[in-house]
Amino acid sequence: MAIMNLRFWGVRGSIPVPGQDTAIYGGNTSCVQIATDNQSVLILDAGTGIRKLGLELVTKHKDKKEVHLFLSHTHWDHIQGLPFFAPLYIPGYSITIYGPVHYEKSLEQILDRQMEYTYFPVRVAELAAKINYHSLKEEKLSIGDFSVSTKYLNHPVLCLGYKFEHGGKSITYCTDHEPYINIFGNGGHSDEVVRTVVAEQNKGFDNFIRNSDLLVLDTQYTEAEYPSHISWGHGYTSRNLEIVRQCNVKKWALFHHDPDRSDADEKKIEESLQRQGGEEKLQTEIFAAKEGMIVEV
Numbered sequence: 001m002a003i004m005n006l007r008f009w010g011v012r013g014s015i016p017v018p019g020q021d022t023a024i025y026g027g028n029t030s031c032v033q034i035a036t037d038n039q040s041v042l043i044l045d046a047g048t049g050i051r052k053l054g055l056e057l058v059t060k061h062k063d064k065k066e067v068h069l070f071l072s073h074t075h076w077d078h079i080q081g082l083p084f085f086a087p088l089y090i091p092g093y094s095i096t097i098y099g100p101v102h103y104e105k106s107l108e109q110i111l112d113r114q115m116e117y118t119y120f121p122v123r124v125a126e127l128a129a130k131i132n133y134h135s136l137k138e139e140k141l142s143i144g145d146f147s148v149s150t151k152y153l154n155h156p157v158l159c160l161g162y163k164f165e166h167g168g169k170s171i172t173y174c175t176d177h178e179p180y181i182n183i184f185g186n187g188g189h190s191d192e193v194v195r196t197v198v199a200e201q202n203k204g205f206d207n208f209i210r211n212s213d214l215l216v217l218d219t220q221y222t223e224a225e226y227p228s229h230i231s232w233g234h235g236y237t238s239r240n241l242e243i244v245r246q247c248n249v250k251k252w253a254l255f256h257h258d259p260d261r262s263d264a265d266e267k268k269i270e271e272s273l274q275r276q277g278g279e280e281k282l283q284t285e286i287f288a289a290k291e292g293m294i295v296e297v
């Protein structure tokens, strides 16, 4: 039996894109669940995929009332499903929401804003569940028998990657991350100094994901698309393949699919990476995340 598993409830970046062209990989924005046989519910991100997950919890798993929701960051595609998360409206649920610390506003204030009456008919103060907020920096914490560690990613707002370890296995979730490059010029420093700093940053990321049993990694763009999206804060195929190869990742799920990507095109990307991995006898299993898919580790 698997030690833990991960289920994808939303795999899309930027905006939900329901429709015929996205029916296979799915149109909901980021949300995944990590499960073991223990009682607490672990969720990563609250994109629109969280709506269905919430409905399943309140209908099929009524005994699981302790929810831990980890937000990578507060861009809209990662929080827009939250007001539609059914457990929020039911007394008896205890929901802890974790996210990167913001210095100008608290996590609570940020989430409060999207539930002002201008945008939504119910205020946070009216929710029936008990809600706790927990701001995170780079740190390590324990949730039951899980250990959770965090790492800052490269994105236009503070954004955290998460690593969950349990029973000797690890799942790492890094969405909305662009491999570090220098986009600002040297600012008076030598090329070598700048190169070293960038290399150190990439090394920090590599160390965080190294030896992951499953890595969920933002792969929004292809190599051809990337040059026109530099500094948008997302990863791309060829560079990610290089990272995965260096870091001995066992399973790599391409994630945060571009909203303009049709199923046919996503399949081409997936197959092309699988072919490359096969040709170089890479030990990594490569696949594109699909809504509803369960991955065991």
Ligand SMILES: [Zn+2]
Pocket: 013, 014, 075, 077, 078, 176, 256
């Ligand atoms: Zn995003």
Ligand SMILES: [Zn+2]
Pocket: 073, 075, 155, 176, 233
């Ligand atoms: Zn983002």
